[in-house]
Amino acid sequence: MRVAIIGGGPRGLWAAERLLALAAATGARVDVDVWDDRPLGEGSGYRRDQPQSWRLNVTSAIVGSALGSLDDWRRARGESEPLDAFPPRALVGTFLAESWAGLVARVPAGGCLVHVPRRAGHVHREGGAWLVDGAPYDEVLLATGHAAAWPGALASEWSGPGRLTPTTPEGLSAEAVPPGATVACRGAALTFIDVALALTEARDGRFEPDGAGVRYVRSGQEPAVIRPTSRSGRFMAVKPEPGGALASVDLADAIAEGSAQVAAASDLAALTEALADTASAFGRAAGRELEDAAIRAVLSGADATGDPVAELRESWEVAVGVRPPSAAWAVGEAWRKLYPAIVARASFEGRATLPGFGDLAHTLERVAFGPPPVNAAKLLALLDAGVVDAPRAGSELAEADVVVDAVIAPPGVVPGTLVGDLVADGVLQTGAAGRGVRIARDGSAVGAPHLAVVGRDTEDVTLGNDTLSRTLHDVVERWAQRVIARARPADDEPDVHGTPPLTARLEPWLTGLLADPDACDRLLVEHGSPVNVLDPTPALRNAAELVDAGRAAGVDVRVFFARKANKALAFVDALAAAGHGVDVASERELRQVLDAGVPGERVILSAAVKTDALLRLAVEAGVTVSVDSVAELDRLAALAGTDGVRVAPRLAPDPATLPPTRFGERLATWRAALRTTRSRVEYAGVHVHLHGYAAADRRTALGEALELVDALVGAGHAPAFVDLGGGVPMSYLDDGGQWAAFQSAREAMVRGDSDPFTWKAHPLANTYPYHQAPVRGGWLSEVLGGELPDGGTAAGGLSRRGLRLHLEPGRSLLDGCGATLARVAFTKQRSDGVDLVGLEMNRTQCRSTSDDFLVDPLLVRRGEPGRPVEAFLVGAYCIEDELILLRRMRFPRGVRAGDVIALPNTAGYLMHILESASHQIPLARNVVRTPAGWVADRIDG
Numbered sequence: 001m002r003v004a005i006i007g008g009g010p011r012g013l014w015a016a017e018r019l020l021a022l023a024a025a026t027g028a029r030v031d032v033d034v035w036d037d038r039p040l041g042e043g044s045g046y047r048r049d050q051p052q053s054w055r056l057n058v059t060s061a062i063v064g065s066a067l068g069s070l071d072d073w074r075r076a077r078g079e080s081e082p083l084d085a086f087p088p089r090a091l092v093g094t095f096l097a098e099s100w101a102g103l104v105a106r107v108p109a110g111g112c113l114v115h116v117p118r119r120a121g122h123v124h125r126e127g128g129a130w131l132v133d134g135a136p137y138d139e140v141l142l143a144t145g146h147a148a149a150w151p152g153a154l155a156s157e158w159s160g161p162g163r164l165t166p167t168t169p170e171g172l173s174a175e176a177v178p179p180g181a182t183v184a185c186r187g188a189a190l191t192f193i194d195v196a197l198a199l200t201e202a203r204d205g206r207f208e209p210d211g212a213g214v215r216y217v218r219s220g221q222e223p224a225v226i227r228p229t230s231r232s233g234r235f236m237a238v239k240p241e242p243g244g245a246l247a248s249v250d251l252a253d254a255i256a257e258g259s260a261q262v263a264a265a266s267d268l269a270a271l272t273e274a275l276a277d278t279a280s281a282f283g284r285a286a287g288r289e290l291e292d293a294a295i296r297a298v299l300s301g302a303d304a305t306g307d308p309v310a311e312l313r314e315s316w317e318v319a320v321g322v323r324p325p326s327a328a329w330a331v332g333e334a335w336r337k338l339y340p341a342i343v344a345r346a347s348f349e350g351r352a353t354l355p356g357f358g359d360l361a362h363t364l365e366r367v368a369f370g371p372p373p374v375n376a377a378k379l380l381a382l383l384d385a386g387v388v389d390a391p392r393a394g395s396e397l398a399e400a401d402v403v404v405d406a407v408i409a410p411p412g413v414v415p416g417t418l419v420g421d422l423v424a425d426g427v428l429q430t431g432a433a434g435r436g437v438r439i440a441r442d443g444s445a446v447g448a449p450h451l452a453v454v455g456r457d458t459e460d461v462t463l464g465n466d467t468l469s470r471t472l473h474d475v476v477e478r479w480a481q482r483v484i485a486r487a488r489p490a491d492d493e494p495d496v497h498g499t500p501p502l503t504a505r506l507e508p509w510l511t512g513l514l515a516d517p518d519a520c521d522r523l524l525v526e527h528g529s530p531v532n533v534l535d536p537t538p539a540l541r542n543a544a545e546l547v548d549a550g551r552a553a554g555v556d557v558r559v560f561f562a563r564k565a566n567k568a569l570a571f572v573d574a575l576a577a578a579g580h581g582v583d584v585a586s587e588r589e590l591r592q593v594l595d596a597g598v599p600g601e602r603v604i605l606s607a608a609v610k611t612d613a614l615l616r617l618a619v620e621a622g623v624t625v626s627v628d629s630v631a632e633l634d635r636l637a638a639l640a641g642t643d644g645v646r647v648a649p650r651l652a653p654d655p656a657t658l659p660p661t662r663f664g665e666r667l668a669t670w671r672a673a674l675r676t677t678r679s680r681v682e683y684a685g686v687h688v689h690l691h692g693y694a695a696a697d698r699r700t701a702l703g704e705a706l707e708l709v710d711a712l713v714g715a716g717h718a719p720a721f722v723d724l725g726g727g728v729p730m731s732y733l734d735d736g737g738q739w740a741a742f743q744s745a746r747e748a749m750v751r752g753d754s755d756p757f758t759w760k761a762h763p764l765a766n767t768y769p770y771h772q773a774p775v776r777g778g779w780l781s782e783v784l785g786g787e788l789p790d791g792g793t794a795a796g797g798l799s800r801r802g803l804r805l806h807l808e809p810g811r812s813l814l815d816g817c818g819a820t821l822a823r824v825a826f827t828k829q830r831s832d833g834v835d836l837v838g839l840e841m842n843r844t845q846c847r848s849t850s851d852d853f854l855v856d857p858l859l860v861r862r863g864e865p866g867r868p869v870e871a872f873l874v875g876a877y878c879i880e881d882e883l884i885l886l887r888r889m890r891f892p893r894g895v896r897a898g899d900v901i902a903l904p905n906t907a908g909y910l911m912h913i914l915e916s917a918s919h920q921i922p923l924a925r926n927v928v929r930t931p932a933g934w935v936a937d938r939i940d941g
Contacts, residue, residue, distance in 0.1 A: 002137045003031070003033070003141070004032075004033050004034075004035060004120075004139070004140045004141070005034045005141045006035045006120045006123075006140065006141065006143065006144060006418065007034075007035070007141065007142065007143035007145055007455075008034050008040035008100065009041070009045075009046075010043070010145075010468055011143040012034060012036070013041065013065060013099055013103070014065075014470055014476050015141055015143060015480065016032055017103060018480040019032060020103070020107060020108055020109065020113065021066070021755065022484040023484060024500045024741060025500055025501075025508065026109065026497070026501065027497070027498075027500065027501040027503075027741070028487035028488035029111070030111050030112075030483070030484070030487055031109070031112040031115050032112065032113045034113065034114070034116065035114070035119070036119070037069050037117060039097060041096030041100045043145055044146055046089050046092050047089075047093055049090070050088075050090050050093075051198050051201070052090060053194075053201045053202060053824055054194045054197070055086045055088055055089060055371075055374065056092060056468075057086065057190055057239060058468060058469075058650055060085060060086070062467075062469045063092060063095070063468045066099060066103060066556060066754050066755065067095070067102055067753065070095050070563050072462060073098075074091075082243070085241065085242045085372070086372035086373075086375075102753050103299030103766070106744075106753050106754075108387060108748065113255070116135075118133070118439035120132050122421075123422060123451070124427070125451075127569035138486070139450050139452070140452070141426065141450075141479065142418065142451070142454070144417065144418060144419060144457065147416075147417050147456075148468075149416065150415075152892060153405055153409070155168075158930065163404070164400070164939065165403075166404065167402065167404055169191055172198045172199060172404065174203075176402065176660070177223060177402045177404070181223045181224065181400075181401040182223065182224055182402070183195075183223045183227065183401070183402045183403075183472050184227050184398045184399070184401045184402070185226055185229065185404045186228075186395075186403070186406055187229070187230060188229070188233075188234070188235055188236075188371070189230070189235075189236055190236065190371060191406040194406070195361075195406045196887070198430070199226060200219075200380065203222055204223035205219040205221070207381055212320060213380060214377050215385070216382055216385040216387065218385065218387070222542075225388070226382075226388045226389065227389045227392065227400065228388070228389070228392070228406070229393075229394065229398065231393065232301075232304070232366070232715070233391050233396065233473050235308050235312040235313060235370075236369070236370030236371060237311075237315040237328050237366060237370045238312070238318075238319040238647075239369075240373075241321075242314050251281075251333070251337060253281075254278055254285060254335045258274055258275070258281070258338045258341070259335065259340070260277075260341075262274045262341040265354075266353070267353060267354065268356050268357055268360065271346075271357075274485055275331065275335065276292070276295050276299060278337070279295045279330035279333070280295060280330070282330045282334060282524040290325075290330055291327070291819065292871050294326075295330060295331055298328050298365070298367060299363070300363070303364075304500060305473070305787045307390075308390050310611060312376065312379065312380060313369070314328075315329070315367075316373060316376045319376070320373050328367050330358060331364065332368040332370075335367070340471075342463065343462075343464045343472055343473065346463045346735050347461065347462045348441060348461060351431070351433070351460060352432060354664075358460070373802075395785065411435070411436070411459030411465060412457065412459045413428075413435065413436065414755075419494060427445075428447075428451075428453070428776055429446050431461040435460040436459045437461065437675050439454075442478035442482045443475045443479040452479050454476055456478065470575070474709065482671070494859075495858070495859040495861065496856065496857045496858065496859040496891050496895070497853075497890055497906040498757075498885070498889055499753075499757040499889070500741050502856050503731075503733065503734075503856055504732060504855045505731070505816075505905040507817075509535045510535075510816075510904060513533065513819075514858055514860055514902055517860050517861065517862055517900070521900065523927060524821060524823050524900065527926060527927060528924075529821070529822050529823040530841035530845055530846075530924045531820070531821050531925050532820050532821075532906070532926045532927070533820075533821060533929065533934070534566075534571075534926060534927065534929065535817055535928070536571050536574035536575070537817075537819070538814075539571060539817050540578050540815050542776060542809070542812060543561075543575060543578065545776045545777040546776055546809070547775060548779055549778070549781050550780065550784065550786070550805060552781065553781060555799060555804075557804070558581060559575075559580045559581065559806075559807055559813070560580065560581035560723075561580060561582050561808075561809070561813055562726050563582050563589045564589070564810065564909075565811055565907075565908050566907050566909075567912045567914070567939050568907075568926045569938045571817070572593055576597065581602035581603060581604065581806075583607070583808040584602050584623075585608070586683045587613055587617060590617055590618065590623065591617065591898065592939075599622075600618075600623045601622055603623045603624070604626060604648070604806070605618045605623050605625045605626060606626040606687070606808065608663070610632065610636075615639050616639055620643070624646040624647065624685070625647050626687040626689075627647045627648070627650060628664060628667060629650075630670070630673045633647060633649070633678070634678070642680065643680065643768045645680060645681055646684040647681055647683060648685040648686055648691060648723055649683065649686060649687065649691035649708065650687045651665070651670065651686055651701070651704060651705055652665055652702065657700050658701060659692075661690070667711075668726070674711060674712065674715040675715075683718075684719060684721070684805075685720055685721035685806070686708045686709055686719060686721075686722050686723070687722075687723040687725065688702075688723065688725055690724070690727055690728060693769070693772065694784045695779055696786065698727075698794075699788060702783075702788065703725065706798075708784075709801060709803065710801075713801075720804060721803055721806045722798065722804075723807070723808065724804055724806070724808075725807075726808045726809055726810055727915070728779065728780070729769070729775045730772075730776060730812035730908075731770065731775050732771070732854075732905055733771040734772070735771070738771070741771055744771075746764055747870075749763075750763045757887060758887055759881065759886045759888075762851065762852075764852055767850045767853065767854055774807075780807075784798075792798075810909060811908030813908070815908065816907075817907040818906055819902050819906055819907075820903040820906045821860075822840055822884075822903070823898065823901075824839060824898060824900070824901060825897060827895060827897065832874065833873070835869050835870060836872055837871045837872070837891075837895055838873075839873055839875055839901055840874070840876065841884065842875040842876045842918070843883055843884055844890060844914045844915045845875075845911065845915050845924050846865070846906055846910050847914045848914065849914075850907040851886065852887065853906070854887070855903070855905060856889075858901070858904060859871070859895060859902075860901075861896075861903060862898045862899050862900065864896070864899075866896055867894050867896065868892050868893065869890075869891050869894060870889065870890045871891065871895070872886075872889065873889060873901065877918060877919060884903075911924065925940055937941075
């Protein structure tokens with residue numbers, strides 16, 4: 001799917017991040033083009049070359065991206081504590097630009113992101129696609145932000161003296177505004193403060209501490225006087241300083257009650273009442289009983305005193321804690337703290353039931369969304385120094401040498417913009433108020449399928465778009481979800497998958513079982529949860545693949561099932577019946593194998609630690625023993641007495657060529673040991689135990705093993721085989737692209753470039769290679785066909801010496817032979833809201849020595865579908881980190897108690913190697929698929 005995001009500002013960034021993250025999470029393919037003629041992240045409000053005095057008027061704590069929070073990013077750059085709560089907007093621009101750069105450089109696998117460095121000029125529908133300047137897209141998102149020009153700008157409608165040319169805040173050069181000029185400024189709000197500071201502080205003027213505030217020291221470069229004009233003739237009230245004198249006021253109960261009132265408000269009067277009640281409650285919480293009349297006056301805008309400078313000073317003193325809370329503070333705080341509830345109530349269809357809301361919002365923006373205390377203090381200093389005049393009410397500009405337009409384009413559709421042209425052409429519609437584009441809750445433009453609009457262009461349909469917060473609205477999130485649902489339709493998305501997906505390769509027998517929910521339920525009812533379901537049939541195919549690969553290379557390959565990989569006796573029975581051997585690692589394993597009728601000559605004992613009782617049993621049964629050291633060989637020879645014993649010295653390859661190993665002895669050590677005669681010891685072959693799966697490592701080890709074989713032959717022995725142990729590779733996944741996508745996502749998470757998708761951001765650093773190639777037969781062909789140090793092939797080296805090749809596969813032999821079924825016990829949330837799905841099993845029942853089992857489970861639904869959820873699977877042990885799988889799982893159609901989770905392909909090492917009966921919870925039962933149905937394996941008695 002091709003997607004165009006028009007606009008590279010904060011919302012465009014948010015949209016691109018979420019879209020690509022969801023694509024990675026769901027396995028959808030999405031190619032994104034971001035159209036913007038400016039560097040990504042450098043919208044007009046966040047240019048990196050703007051004056052440092054131009055600050056955010058929201059606290060930096062609300063700002064974040066896929067890089068993390070703005071404040072953490074600032075700390076990483078070396079900013080000292082306490083952080084400035086209202087940092088320069090240029091700094092935010094740097095953060096946004098780095099966020100974009102990080103996203104572009106590390107797009108999750110399966111996606112593509114390209115910056116198109118042009119301003120989109122024309123968007124129209126043609127056939128089934130949207131064309132952006134002729135380029136076709138399946139989806140287009142308009143996130144154009146503030147309009148650069150608008151019909152109401154002074155430059156568009158200027159009728160003043162011909163010698164005066166209105167300039168904008170960005171055009172405040174020394175040539176446009178010479179020192180000593182009289183400056184008339186349209187506007188007295190936040191942009192005006194930027195103008196005043198650009199004409200003073202940015203021109204070498206300075207502010208010095210003066211009590212709780214500052215005083216201004218002239219530089220001689222600033223204008224003689226700056227005269228603002230506004231409709232109200234008032235400045236905006238000052239925002240309180242976070243962590244200041246009022247920070248300790250506990251407003252939580254009042255906020256909760258006020259939010260509930262707002263949500264239930266039937267009309268504007270009820271909404272206003274909620275604000276008044278909340279303001280009163282805030283006053284009481286701060287230790288002041290505020291007069292209701294004063295609160296009502298602020299709510300109606302009738303609180304003007306006629307002295308805008310005194311009003312500004314009072315609000316600044318309240319904000320920094322010099323003066324006790326006022327009615328204006330309480331109302332402003334009520335509007336700010338209830339704003340999420342107000343946005344929810346007054347957006348979309350809610351606006352229709354609140355006639356007059358726009359006037360209320362305009363009135364309260366003055367007391368709620370004003371300048372930060374640091375810039376308000378500077379404005380007061382400029383007023384005290386006579387550099388700035390008090391604002392004049394009305395629209396008439398004062399006599400001046402220079403005119404500056406400090407009024408930005410209003411929110412909503414602006415004629416002459418891309419969105420304005422689409423409205424004029426009838427492609428987009430405006431809402432009832434005629435100001436913003438009509439959109440659905442996922443941003444979709446009404447009447448224009450697959451064209452979406454977010455941000456200022458939708459104002460009145462959605463409220464409060466001038467924010468860097470990602471929690472106030474969910475339009476972007478809904479849009480990304482909708483686009484991904486189209487890119488990967490619901491019927492194409494499995495009922496459960498990981499983040500990102502790792503789709504299991506399934507055998508037909510398991511597919512058939514999982515297609516029968518009643519059969520799965522009966523197994524759990526009869527045997528308990530979890531239950532291990534087994535079918536040995538694929539093991540016979542897997543063993544034959546290795547034998548056939550050896551035969552094709554001219555080598556007699558013998559397969560010995562690594563019993564430690566799974567304790568079920570069904571595998572011993574099936575593989576022994578097919579003529580294969582068994583590798584055992586304990587006395588109990590050996591007794592069970594012998595009791596199953598496997599002859600001793602088809603058993604090798606490779607245990608890392610061998611008791612005397614185990615060695616005696618091996619001698620009695622004629623089992624070949626992989627002796628780990630010369631000392632173990634001598635102990636075995638002594639135990640054997642007059643009985644003969646078959647051994648295979650375990651070789652530890654040269655650590656200069658392969659990683660060091662705890663298993664075996666070096667070649668020189670074994671050569672020296674051969675000088676001692678040990679009667680009744682038959683050197684049947686040579687054994688190697690290697691870590692990993694590399695074919696090249698096997699050839700290296702085989703080369704040394706053949707040297708030991710030659711040494712044995714030279715000492716008068718007749719070894720018949722080289723045993724390369726286990727490490728035969730397999731793949732759990734058919735899709736190598738999914739494995740690459742997972743690795744990319746994991747690396748991005750570890751670097752901190754993306755949100756964690758694992759429990760507590762676990763790095764998953766030690767995992768099996770869940771997709772690799774070649775595997776089994778193809779891998780063995782590569783081993784045997786490769787060159788040895790002597791110049792010949794591995795197959796030739798074995799054949800010339802008349803040697804067999806023994807292999808001890810476990811995991812790869814049991815590929816496709818089993819799954820673990822568990823019942824869903826509950827769904828709930830962690831205390832911080834993270835969704836959890838509890839299973840009737842514990843984490844030891846699907847775990848190996850790796851960090852995690854990285855295959856997506858399957859859902860066998862027993863109840864009705866539910867809401868989409870992303871959750872972690874948790875288990876029965878009373879441990880905080882009792883996770884069945886460490887990756888977060890997505891259930892696009894929900895999950896309920898009573899459903900069944902199937903963990904596929906768990907027969908190899910995952911069912912039994914670490915299983916525990918802690919809490920006195922019984923071990924999982926093991927049942928085997930037979931022509932007569934499911935029967936319990938003999939291992940469970």
